[in-house]
Amino acid sequence: xxxxxxxxxxxxxxxxxxxxxxxxxxxxxxxxxxxxxxxxxxxxxxxxxxxxxxxxxxxxxxxxxxxxxxxxxxxxxxxxxxxxxxxxxxxxxxxxxxxxxxxxxxxxxxxxxxxxxxxxxxxxxxxxxxxxxxxxxxxxxxxxxxxxxxxxxxxxxxxxxxxxxxxxxxxxxxxxxxxxxxxxxxxxxxxxxxxxxxxxxxxxxxxxxxxxxxxxxxxxxxxxxxxxxxxxxxxxxxxxxxxxxxxxxxxxxxxxxxxxxxxxxx
Numbered sequence: 001x002x003x004x005x006x007x008x009x010x011x012x013x014x015x016x017x018x019x020x021x022x023x024x025x026x027x028x029x030x031x032x033x034x035x036x037x038x039x040x041x042x043x044x045x046x047x048x049x050x051x052x053x054x055x056x057x058x059x060x061x062x063x064x065x066x067x068x069x070x071x072x073x074x075x076x077x078x079x080x081x082x083x084x085x086x087x088x089x090x091x092x093x094x095x096x097x098x099x100x101x102x103x104x105x106x107x108x109x110x111x112x113x114x115x116x117x118x119x120x121x122x123x124x125x126x127x128x129x130x131x132x133x134x135x136x137x138x139x140x141x142x143x144x145x146x147x148x149x150x151x152x153x154x155x156x157x158x159x160x161x162x163x164x165x166x167x168x169x170x171x172x173x174x175x176x177x178x179x180x181x182x183x184x185x186x187x188x189x190x191x192x193x194x195x196x197x198x199x200x201x202x203x204x205x206x207x208x209x210x211x212x213x214x215x216x217x218x219x220x221x222x223x224x225x226x227x228x229x230x231x232x233x234x235x236x237x238x239x240x241x242x243x244x245x246x247x248x249x250x251x252x253x254x255x256x257x258x259x260x261x262x263x264x265x266x
Contacts, residue, residue, distance in 0.1 A: 002069040012198040035188035038160035043153045055141050062142030063208050066203055074245050080239040081224035088228055107218055111225040132218040139211035146204035149197040157192020161185050216248050
């Protein structure tokens with residue numbers, strides 16, 4: 001279980017509600033049927049209009065990423081690949097057949113099966129790289145939909161507030177009731193802004209972050225498997241993959257710093 005997602009949702013939504021109550025608001029006033037219909041139903045409807053069903057299904061398949069933390073460690077994977085290499089050098093590639101069936105990592109398992117079957121290096125590289133790219137595209141599609149919802153929902157909230165104001169302005173005879181009516185009209189805006197910035201946009205960002213890490217690990221796995229097939233020295237494989245990992249991590253950090261600098265200049 002990825003506890004950070006749950007804790008983040010509780011802190012984010014709980015903080016907003018707690019702040020509202022601290023200002024003297026009433027919890028029951030936040031739950032209105034009309035704003036809910038406009039923002040939630042209308043927002044999901046806009047998402048279905050914007051994206052084909054196939055893309056929506058990809059988004060649904062990425063939901064598990066938000067609440068489940070995959071148990072893998074880059075260093076452990078590198079050490080495991082080095083151990084497999086040593087086993088292959090001692091006993092031959094066919095000795096990896098059992099590992100090709102029992103390894104916990106899907107990509108390692110599939111790659112070892114191709115290596116044991118004697119498939120050509122370029123073919124193995126192409127198959128595993130395409131599978132990695134396909135999975136990354138699925139993650140990217142899911143993140144895009146969440147980001148689109150983060151842009152649509154505040155607009156739907158404003159739409160709900162405008163519709164509420166139209167209804168209020170039709171009848172201004174009861175001045176004492178204007179305050180509560182205007183207050184209720186702004187609940188739709190609150191729904192849209194709160195869910196966009198506390199739920200949908202963070203969901204998209206987290207999916208991208210986890211997808212980037214998984215892609216990085218998969219690239220290291222592919223390089224390690226090809227080195228195993230080539231019969232390289234386990235110590236060299238371990239050193240090479242560690243250097244590869246450091247380069248990727250430094251590249252990610254430099255990219256994030258450049259992005260932040262560009263944002264500051266803008």
